[in-house]
Amino acid sequence: MDVHDEVLDLIGAWALDACDPDEAAGVDAHLSGCATCAAEARRLRAAAGWLAADRVMPAPPALRHRVLATAQAARPAALMRTLVGAYAGQADLLDRLLGAVRADDWARPDPRHETVGGVVAHLAGNDAMLAADLGLAVVPLPDGPAEEVHAAWREQSRVIVEGLARRDDGLEQRVRLAHTGPPPLRPLREALVQRAFETWTHLDDIGAVVGRGTTTPPPEQVRRIVDLAAALLPGALSGAEVGTVRLVLEGTGGGEWTLPCGPGDDTTIYADAVEFTRLVANRRGAHSLTHSATGSPAVSTRVLHVAATLGCD
Structure with missing residues (x-):
């Protein structure tokens, strides 16, 4: 499948602002040099306008992320x-x-x-x-x-x-x-x-x-990293009575994730999304990560300690 075909696959979603940032950037780049796809894009945008889809209030970031993740799984x-x-x-x-x-x-x-x-x-x-x-x-x-x-x-x-x-x-x-x-x-x-x-x-x-400093991935990449950590954490916490854990992460790639981790009371952990991914990479420690929590302090500490073991080295 070439770039032209890939854009045609995505252009309907693009017209409704339903692509993730990586996909939208690829469509925009192609449209600037392809008259055929650009004409189709204008037609679909116009259709979206007739449906008033271009005047819909933006969805909350966490809801948008869940809907896009479900749509991507079907595509x-x-x-x-x-x-x-x-x-x-x-x-x-x-x-x-x-x-x-x-x-x-x-x-x-x-x-x-x-x-x-x-x-x-x-x-x-x-x-x-x-x-x-x-x-x-x-x-x-x-x-x-x-x-x-x-x-x-x-x-x-x-x-x-x-x-x-x-x-x-x-x-x-x-x-x-x-x-x-x-x-x-x-x-x-x-x-x-x-x-x-x-x-x-x-x-x-x-x-x-070498003195070049740090970088930050695009928001969708940060979310996918947290998605991965959220998928792995319940298994890593198996056997521990930590209850349901909710991650409320702010900043680039932020959102909310709910982790069913066995019996126990609910605990919510608040932190920066990028810093949480650095914790998962074991580049931050559970005690050095700036965060707050409601519920059990012992559970939040345990969850963060286990999260820091999920990395590759």
């Missing part, structure tokens, strides 16, 4: 492109950063993987695990200069992106998630969110080491 081809595109975007940012680092930066120390080169090797290994589960080519990791490790990671990322670009389904295929312990088997759609998440996390790890 797996578009969701596949969105998830692969998010991963490819973070990989491109990391590739650019690695291309700009100095030769001596590769040996700078990293607290988890010894050096910057070790971070890239770790990331390449997790990408290779996903490629193997998908039946795609696994790029050997060289035992040589860090620049060669960078090239191998970049090629492995390309193999995944191009391999999945030819698939319109398979998001429910079970694959291994990267994990500090035995890799759990989860749907591909979750693994793709994790690949974008881990790539962003290590982009910031390396940026901090």
Whole structure:
């Protein structure tokens, strides 16, 4: 399926402002250079106006997120492109950063993987695990200069992106998630969110080491990361009487998530969405995350401690 066909798939949703930001940006870019699609877009926008759909009050962010997530689940081809595109975007940012680092930066120390080169090797290994589960080519990791490790990671990322670009389904295929312990088997759609998440996390790890600072993903990526954490947390808390946990997250990618975590009283945790994803990546601690809670303080502390164990390293 080429870009023109992809836009035709999405243009109806675009006319009703029902695309996520990644999809809407792709449609806008195509319309600027395609007269055929631009004419169709004008026709559909006009139809939306006749229905008064262009004067509907914006939905609350949490409701909009739930509705879009349900719609995307029913449109797996578009969701596949969105998830692969998010991963490819973070990989491109990391590739650019690695291309700009100095030769001596590769040996700078990293607290988890010894050096910057070790971070890239770790990331390449997790990408290779996903490629193997998908039946795609696994790029050997060289035992040589860090620049060669960078090239191998970049090629492995390309193999995944191009391999999945030819698939319109398979998001429910079970694959291994990267994990500090035995890799759990989860749907591909979750693994793709994790690949974008881990790539962003290590982009910031390396940026901090070489003095480039941190970045923030688009809001929809932040929401997908929290969705993944919310899907994993009940299982990680299995056996603990923590009750129903509600996450109320503010800022970029904010919203509300309800987690049924067994018997017990209800607890609500309030925090910043991006900072919560950094907690899930184990780049923040349960006690250092700025947050507030209602309900049981012991439960909120336990939930945050467990959330910090969900990352890849």
